[in-house]
Amino acid sequence: MSKFKKNPAQVLRTAGEKPVAVLNHNRPAFHRVTPKLFEALVEELADRDLAAIVCQRLALKDTAVEVDIEQI
Incomplete structure (x- = not known):
């Protein structure tokens, strides 16, 4: 901390x-x-969060209901 306090710009450079x-x-x-x-x-x-959501949804894949988008 003391080295940083003395010259923070130099430390960062x-x-x-x-x-x-x-x-x-x-x-x-x-x-x-x-x-x-x-x-x-x-x-x-963010990618890790999305990967967790994908895994959760893949685990529920067998309970998915198929729909025809043309009938909506």
Whole structure:
């Protein structure tokens, strides 16, 4: 934390595109990630949520009712 407090811009420049973990007494105080990495993480979490929904719906596939879209 003290190194980050002294010159946060330098720490971030040195890290470049890599994530930064700022520690306080050897415990994570916060993490810094680039917007690009943050977006990728959010998309991955959304994909996992969708995959769980797909698995749930596939488990119920045998109870599905067939419909003719032309009759709706």
